[in-house]
Structures are given as C-alpha cells and as structure tokens.
Amino acid sequence: MNSQVDIVVIGDSKLGHEAIKLLAAEQITLKFAFISREFKKSTTKDFLNVEYIKNEVIFTDYKNRLFGCYLQNGDIIFCTHLIIATGLSYEPLIVNSKEPPNVYNKVEELPKRSKDLPAVVIGQKNSDIKFALEVAKKFKHVYFCTEQFSIAGATQANLKKLKEVSNLVILPNTSIIKFNTNEGLLKSVDLSNYSTITCSAIFVKTASSPETGFVAKKLIQKNDLGYLETDLKAESTLVPKCYAIGNCCAKSNKKMFAAMIENVKKDF
Secondary structure, eight states, X not given: OEEEEEEEEEOOSHHHHHHHHHHHTSSSOOOEEEEESSOOTTOOOOOXXXXXXXXXXXXXXXXXXXXXXXXXXXXXXXEEEEEEOOOEEEEOSOOSOSSOTTEESSOOOOOHHHHTSOEEEEOOBTHHHHHHHHHHXXXXXXXXXXXXXXXXXXXXXXXXXXXXXXXXXXXXXOOEEEEEEETTEEEEEEETTSOEEEOSEEEEOOEEEESOTTOOTTTSOBOTTSOBXXXXXXXXXXXTTEEEOGGGBSSOOHHHHHHHHHHHHHHO
C-alpha cells in the first residue's frame, strides 16, 4: 500500500521525538509519519497529525521531488521532507562462532547457580564500564576483557570505579579465542593471553554501528564507518529537504538541529 505525507521521521531516538514534537506543535497543517522498528514504552501519541508506523525502512530513494521510504511489509511512504533520526546498533565482537551460547547484550536475570560462576564482560569503550559495573552487581566474580591496552575514552573517575569493585578483574589486551561448552551450555572460554576462564555467561555491548543501511548514497554521503555526512545546516549535501540528526551522523550538535527545524518550518 502506498501513501503520502508531508514529513517522515525515521528512528525512535531522543532527537527524533524532539523533532516530531517541535514541528507537530506548530500551527501548520501538516501530516507526519513517524517510523520505527520499535517504539519506546514511554512513546505517547501526542498529536493527531502524526501517524506512528511500527515497521522497518529497508530502502529510501528520491524521485520526482518525492522521497520514498520502502518498508519491510511492502508498503511505500512518500514525502516531500525526510528526517533521518536513527541511532546506533550494538553487535557482539565475537566472530569465531555462529551461535555462541549464553551471550547477552544486556544484564539478564539468570538462574542463581549461573551467578555463582564467573561472568565475562567484553568491552573497549568508556560506555562499557557502566555495563561491567552492572554485571558485577549480579555475579560473584567478573572478568572485564578489553582488546586494547586501555579503554577508549575512559575517564579517570570511571576507571577508579572499575578498579574499586572487589569482584571485578580487568584483563587488558585480551580477547576470546574459543568457547568450551557442555551439553549446549557455556563452560569456559580460552583467552588470547593463553589462559582459560570458567564462566556461565558473556556480556557484550561494545561494537556499535550507525543504523544507516537503508540510506541510498544519492541521498546522503556516508563515511567509511557508515555514519552520515552532513553540512553545518544538518542538511543533506546531495538532496535538499533530506535531513539527518542524532547518532547516525558523523557530526551533529544543537545548532545543527535548530537549523534543521528552522529550515523545515520555512518550507511550509
């Protein structure tokens, strides 16, 4: 089914919500489509002129002065203005096993017997320190493995917190090279430093990539990491009226966001 609106916002991010609220609250007769794979529980349908579409955009293009958003269910949403407000997706760094057992991307409520055994946290960024500290509250022993000698962007305050936790051991320049299982469950892991750790769970939340796979190159240029390149007006450098905001961008700030809002308001 095909339909047309004035503005499409893709991505249930903080800036996506802010863009919808600021534009939909204006005294302008506009029709919005807000598209996201998953909407937060806190998402409220505040405006009658906004259609909330729970679906995934798999491709975007630009023809005859209209943007086309092709959805996974086969629908196409056309619009005159497109705002891309997607964030980041996290992927495990473990690549030597297609189905690694007991690997989690968030702190799960595991059986008590699992918590009696050590857990392994894999991380390489400052944001992973908080994750490791959360895991340490659940398990008696935790090993924090980072593939580098230092944690990228780690603040002194966060490093101090990490070192002060008695049941947490930091293993720099260390990665997992092999899983050892017993009856389909994780038993231990072999590390690159030639040691083996008995453990019941692995927690990974470190490898991040921008959700921009659906964005055609003719809309917005991407850098080598997949982040969208935008100019100082938060506007596409290739197609006017196509904007990108938030974590999907190589650069983004409040001034750029404000400029994008003003540009859209001027057009209508």
